[in-house]
Amino acid sequence: MRRREFLKLAATSATGAVLFTGCGSIGNGNPPSEFKIESPVWNPNDLRYGRDAWFATAAPPSIGGYGIIVRVFEGRAKKVEGNPDFPINLGRSCAKAQALVQELYHPDRVGAPLRLAGQRGSGQYQAIGWDEALGQVAGLIQQAPGSTLLVTEPLNGALGAIVEQFVRATGIQHASLEPDERVVLREAMRRAFGVESFPTLDLANARFLVSFSADFLHTWISPVQFARAYGAFRQGRPDVRGTYYHVGPRLSGTAANADRWLPIRPGAEGLVALSMAQVMLEEGLVEEANAEPFFKALGLTPEQLAADFAPERVADATGLSAEQIRELARAFAEQRPSVAIAGTSAAASTNGLFNLVAVFALNYLVGSVGSEGGLILNPASPLPDELPANRSGDAYRRWVELARQIAGGQITTVLVHRANPVYSLPPASGFQDALRSAGSVVSFSSFLDETTMLADLVLPDHTLLEQWGLVVPDPGPGYQVVAVQQPVVNPFVDSRAFGDVLIQLAAQLGKPLPWPSQEEAVRALADTLRGLGRGNVAADHPRAYFVTMQAQGGWWDERARAGEASPQAATAPANPEFSGEPGQFPFYLLPFPSDALGYGEFSHLPWLQGLPEPVSTNVWGTWLEVNPRTARDIGVETGDVVRVVTPQGSAELPVYVNPAAMPDVLSVPMGQGHTAFGRYAEGRGVNPLELVAPQVERETGALAWAATRCRLELTGRRMRIARLEGQVPAFQLEEFPIIQVTRPRT
């Protein structure tokens, strides 16, 4: 290299170095807000920088309404935990409650009242003021109160009281939407035990549990309560480890905990239960005196039971062997206290009510109803007139009728709060099309879900962590409990509590409700509880009483228990019916509520989307669980996309080969397939309800979502299933070879 070239090169690189060092300054890349410090306008009274505060409030009624505590840091809700003082959960909580903070700070939350600014369903909205929004809704109700329908979740607690008063004052129609299996369970409780409330289990003292398809650790009525009790059942006693058998068509996360899983045909739960009863009575394992309520609940005579339900007669229909049924019956009768429950897909068959009644009536036979270690029934609400609880949702049959009325113009205005009928009802119900043609639709949702997308007006509600309420948990712990819900943070956006909106609407319509606001309603109802003169709160002054109740998280009275139970009406045995010819549709389609997303009401929360399904560890999608032998027969493996065809419709799903799947049962998780509902839910997976034929439960008219047959067609395409485990094969390290245990040579 010549000297001149070297100098050129040196000068260039030196200049470059100088230029590059000069670029950027300290803190480069930090957001500008990092360099700002704010003087808030008002001094939050509990604000202490760097210190946290914990507030007690309540989880939503749909996941058990138990007590939670929320960590609040500088005015922001950070973390949800279980309330250690609350009798239902004693400090435990679930992922759905933990994710409530994500709902509060969700990027797609509706921040202000909206008015439709384009075609219905276009999702084009324009923000308007609250006065204008309230005026418009009041106008709609005033036009035709009789043709106005208010859709909510089942009425519960203080908010339920406000809705009830509003409906009564204005004379509008009301319908409540909840998962159909709960409708069936409620009716089963009414018939088998004469109570309106859901039952709880004294697992801490039980020795044997048999669950017929009920996914009680993850999705069935009050999973936190049962999961806590299950811990005590298995490990809480030094000398006894409870035994748990699961009878059902799918190995769910709950079933995977069982000592023994007995796979049966979908809808055969009741048949197995009757056969167990036959064995127990025939072999004299149970007292004759206990048999009377059992026979009354099922409208059978001992002779009919012995003739029609002997294990050998029903074995083929259930998918079990007669010997398996006998073993199950003996285990259930001999390891007392024993308890039997049924739910989830057992309730979602055309004979769902029979399945539930037959299984729950087994508890009569072993004397477990209301006794230690058995099935504990819950009392009614402590204020039966003022504080609604244990209300049943409307069955599918009524929704079809309502859809017809909306389409026919008898119902012109539909108001929807905390319900998403367009997603939760199958398209076969016609509800979506009806809503599309409805006169006006008003939604009170915080998110643009499928129903809200069809709304003309959106009046966003506070999330649960921002509003006042009293929640009557259903099921309770066996005695009367009320949880207090209080705002743990100030409203994050320009939303208003639904109760406040109803109270303001009623005032505008000239029919004022007894309370000036939702908060006042809660305080007034809490004071009525004080008037009962019993319970855990020891204070005389109304203010002290309410503050104590707030700090403890609720009110409960351990002595207020349910009375004697007796069967009220007989439920005759019935066989499940399925839509689709077995020849044409060889498989059972078994949708199941997702452990994390439920029936799809939690799909907008990314923490829950990312929570692995316990058996497959799949996340963020829908899949089809196929038995390995079935998969081999039709030539597919995990990741192959197949078309599932039912008499109702078809959908394309990736196969997940699951060794624990039954050969003729194809399971699909619910919860996905949203076409709206925020960025984390939209356009992901399939909603199995679109495949489900509109079969109804014979007696209650609830949707039997597990009563459809299907067949598979190959598409030749593949996709990768998002899964936590098993994506990367295990590999062997050179230095530390994987130790293989081999049988010693003899």
Add this chain to the structure above:
Amino acid sequence: MQRYFRLVLFAVVLLVVLAIPVAAVLARTYFLAPTAQPVKAQPIQFPHQVHAQAMGLDCTFCHRGATTSAQATIPALEFCMNCHKVIPWQGRPELEKLVQAFESGQPVQWTKVHQLPDHVHFVHAVHLNFGFQCADCHGDVAAMGKPGVKQVRDLRMGDCLTCHQQNNARTDCSVCHY
């Protein structure tokens, strides 16, 4: 000499060329030091001189969190207005900004003067309870009138460590980096 002229010239040019980046880095360190920064513009020119010197208010009268928590805290506008609702503000532009912000419910976004490096935690309460005065780190803020407060101490890691060593405080990483 003539003979070596080109060689000497080469050496000189080489030294100059190599010295440029060194000088640039040193200059950057000097000029970007926190203490060398000009006084930062604030949305309201708040005179500490009037409040802390002329009226003799204690620092913690407004910065209430200093003795109890990590942050010294900037008071809420509501707190300013406790006094300023009775102090005439008409015709005084800086006070008009305050009243206007309060009435319109608009928080005031101050520019941070003491910006600590990233990844470090500083807890005011611990230092004050040990016996330090505010002025030990912040200088005589009470004497700083308009246009505003200036950082007088380096407050970078070297500064922290020196002070911790002088006062026999712990110097392991997790004291500040947690």
